[in-house]
Amino acid sequence: MVQKKPETPLIRPPSEWRSLLVRVTRGCRWNRCRFCGIYPALGEPGFSRRSAAEIKEDIDLLLARHPRARTAFFGDGDPLEAGLEVFVEVARYLRSRLPVERLTCYARASTLHRLGREGVQVLARAGLNRVHMGLESGDPETLRFHRKGQSPEMVQRVTTWLRDAGIQVSWYVLLGLGGRDHWQRHIRRTAWLINTSRPDFVRLRRLWLYREAGGPPCPLWEQVRDGSFVEQTPEGTVLELKLLLELLEPLDTFFVCDHANNYINVSGSLQEDREEMLAELHAFLALPEEERWQHYRSVGSRI
Numbered sequence: 001m002v003q004k005k006p007e008t009p010l011i012r013p014p015s016e017w018r019s020l021l022v023r024v025t026r027g028c029r030w031n032r033c034r035f036c037g038i039y040p041a042l043g044e045p046g047f048s049r050r051s052a053a054e055i056k057e058d059i060d061l062l063l064a065r066h067p068r069a070r071t072a073f074f075g076d077g078d079p080l081e082a083g084l085e086v087f088v089e090v091a092r093y094l095r096s097r098l099p100v101e102r103l104t105c106y107a108r109a110s111t112l113h114r115l116g117r118e119g120v121q122v123l124a125r126a127g128l129n130r131v132h133m134g135l136e137s138g139d140p141e142t143l144r145f146h147r148k149g150q151s152p153e154m155v156q157r158v159t160t161w162l163r164d165a166g167i168q169v170s171w172y173v174l175l176g177l178g179g180r181d182h183w184q185r186h187i188r189r190t191a192w193l194i195n196t197s198r199p200d201f202v203r204l205r206r207l208w209l210y211r212e213a214g215g216p217p218c219p220l221w222e223q224v225r226d227g228s229f230v231e232q233t234p235e236g237t238v239l240e241l242k243l244l245l246e247l248l249e250p251l252d253t254f255f256v257c258d259h260a261n262n263y264i265n266v267s268g269s270l271q272e273d274r275e276e277m278l279a280e281l282h283a284f285l286a287l288p289e290e291e292r293w294q295h296y297r298s299v300g301s302r303i
Contacts, residue, residue, distance in 0.1 A: 020072040
């Protein structure tokens with residue numbers, strides 16, 4: 001007899017590697033961002049919702065395999081699209097079966113905005129502790145170009161709602177998203193938004209335009225081919241990271257490059273470790289050019 005296996009999210013934050021991975025929805029309902037398209041590339045052709053019964057069955061299977069788990073993560077790209085009632089039902093079911101210390105999920109700012117402040121408070125009462133949200137950029141022009149479907153004001157508003165409800169906020173920023181032409185605008189406006197919104201975490205990623213064998217390429221390749229987007233250089237990506245850190249205030253925010261595709265991996269509290277992180281970047285940029293380029297070539301790219 002073949003043992004039934006639970007479905008798990010295709011993508012998770014690196015910080016959730018020890019968590020129970022619960023698939024609440026499949027794929028991404030928005031699925032229009034030029035820099036992404038990752039779910040079709042990984043074989044998930046469209047978006048679909050799972051029923052509460054299906055999700056609960058998977059929770060039971062996961063708990064049987066991982067009875068000592070202490071954290072849980074709900075995916076795929078925006079599990080709140082399952083609907084508030086379903087999300088709350090399965091969150092409460094999970095917590096009734098296992099007293100997890102932390103429950104997290106991915107969420108689009110636009111979905112949270114649609115739920116409103118009261119909806120966010122409902123999520124907090126259901127036991128949601130942290131939201132991983134793709135800021136990508138604090139620059140409205142960059143967000144429009146990449147068809148992100150959100151504005152800096154929207155992100156700022158929902159971040160306030162989340163923090164007021166006691167839910168931690170983890171933002172993702174994409175280095176290179178402004179390309180070579182608009183990188184300073186991208187970084188300066190991103191720094192301003194971080195300084196004014198004060199998320200609990202800022203996590204850095206490097207833009208990578210993938211070409212997965214057997215799957216569709218990153219949609220942004222079309223703009224690269226027609227010249228409307230010029231890719232950032234490896235050195236430019238490091239300079240973006242440096243400028244961002246220089247512009248950020250000593251916030252009670254944890255700043256981390258926690259993905260393997262980052263050229264430089266610095267991490268620490270902006271309040272206590274910012275100068276040390278900057279010193280590490282300055283030391284790298286002071287290396288001979290050929291040594292720096294050998295490092296860039298060694299890092300490569302990956303999802």
